Amino acid sequence: MGLRGRWYRGGTSKCWLFDSKDVALHAPTREEIPALLSAAFGAADARQLDGVGGGTSTTSKAAVIWATPDADADLDYLFAQVGIGDPTVELGSNCGNCATAIALFAVQTGIVAAEDGMTKVRMRHITSGAVLSGTVPTPGGHIPKSGLARVPGSNAAGVPVNLSFHGPWGQNTGALLPTGNAVDQLQVNGRTLRATMVDAGAPAVLIPAEEAGVDLSSMADNLSGSLPTLIAARASAGLAMGLRNPEDPPQNAVPKVGVVAPAGDYIAADGTTISADSHDVRVRMLSMLAPHPAIGLTSAVAVALAASVQSSVVADAAGQAPLPGTGAPRMLRVGTPAGVIITEIISDEKGMVSEVALHRAARHIATADIDVAQAAELSA
Incomplete structure (x- = not known):
């Protein structure tokens, strides 16, 4: 079966990004998404030889994206950390590097219309409810294809993206310090x-x-x-x-x-x-x-x-x-x-951290129709 995806480098990670409409053709419910991604990446093999996984934790990542133009955020995304030599796909974490790529993806695919100057993309991480924003330079409303920004850990240049985590605490447990203790x-x-x-x-x-x-x-x-x-x-x-x-x-x-x-x-x-x-x-x-x-x-x-x-x-x-x-x-x-x-x-004025910002870079690598092996083929 064919699954359309877009491959991005975000910061020091590589992420496959999928439109929810394309995913829904093969995984109509959210519970079915992990099995689809596991098969697409070839996760059961430590080399991920029969899939699009990169064989390392930083290159075995994916996100499914839903446009939400009438909500507080421009889009929702489900981040997936795909197993290596393990068919398990974990949905409990988040990835700022992939969020960097998602911001560029949103501008390049028209989920968010490019403005004159800088275009801000607001993203909601579904699992935790965390809201992030990525700001992409779009001078004259031009959609960037490449850039000269670099980040530690990669010599490759990309489009600069300023990534911010808003109210970035307590999203999973309700508190910055889940145990109530500093130590x-x-x-x-x-x-x-x-x-x-x-x-x-x-x-x-x-x-x-x-x-x-x-x-x-x-x-x-x-x-x-x-x-x-x-x-x-x-x-x-x-x-x-x-x-x-x-x-x-x-x-x-x-x-x-x-x-x-x-x-x-x-x-x-x-x-x-x-x-x-x-x-x-x-x-x-x-x-x-x-x-x-x-x-x-x-x-x-x-x-x-x-x-x-x-x-x-x-x-x-x-x-x-x-x-x-x-x-x-x-x-x-x-x-x-x-x-x-x-x-x-x-x-803020009370000393509570309201935002953490980082300077990152992203680049679109490829758009592909992935021929996903069926489960029977994977076990053969």
């Missing part, structure tokens, strides 16, 4: 680890790197010795945050899990040296079951919000006080394996 003690494989658990951008658990046995003076290694601890920490945090019940199996996508350390000279994934004065905090995150090559944008939002919480493990590592109640933006520079990314944290 909790997690029981992980017989050890006790300090952790800050936040629901911001995406649910995330952040642990001091030293306690997790991770050395962030280099971000070029595969963390093989630390993966069991971090994966177990995710499972423990999922229970503590109310994201799953004890009888439910742990998820691989949520909560996000990462380690943090104070600023310091470190070796990036490409072998370059990143100086301590270029960033405020060092961070490494997992993406599914492997180290993220950069940092997911929802994870960057979680780190930024955690830095605004007094005495959190991130605030302690970054050496930052809570946001002042002036409404003025504040920058948090995050050192990642791909280099330094900058988050802009905007608070």
Whole structure:
């Protein structure tokens, strides 16, 4: 069966974007969408050889998009993290890099009409209800096909997109701090680890790197010795945050899990040296079951919000006080394996974070009719 899709690079991820009308031809209900995407990506094979998946967590992503011109947002989208060597498709998380691509997609496909100057696309993530906006340059109402913007983690140029997460906290659990604590003690494989658990951008658990046995003076290694601890920490945090019940199996996508350390000279994934004065905090995150090559944008939002919480493990590592109640933006520079990314944290007059903004880039790669293998063919 044929499934029409559009392939985009958004930031440091690649995402297949699907119009809901095309998806409905093969998956009339939302419950049927995971099986369709799993087959289209060839998810059951670790190489994703018989599908359009890229074989890594950052290139095995999809989103289904519904235009909603009469609603508060211009469109709704369902983000899917597609399994690799596993037919499971997880719908519980969000992806800012894919949202960056969706904003460009919306302008290029006419979901949102291009304005003279800048065109703002408002997007609602269906699973969490989070609202994001992506602003795309459209001088003279011209729809951009290419651009010169670059982001850490990719040398490729793309159309600049300013991505903002609005009211980016409590979307999954109802609170920035689901446990009510800035720091909790997690029981992980017989050890006790300090952790800050936040629901911001995406649910995330952040642990001091030293306690997790991770050395962030280099971000070029595969963390093989630390993966069991971090994966177990995710499972423990999922229970503590109310994201799953004890009888439910742990998820691989949520909560996000990462380690943090104070600023310091470190070796990036490409072998370059990143100086301590270029960033405020060092961070490494997992993406599914492997180290993220950069940092997911929802994870960057979680780190930024955690830095605004007094005495959190991130605030302690970054050496930052809570946001002042002036409404003025504040920058948090995050050192990642791909280099330094900058988050802009905007608070209201009460000091509550109202928006987190990031500068990203996106590019349309291809439009294709995917020949999706039937389930019987996949098992043959």
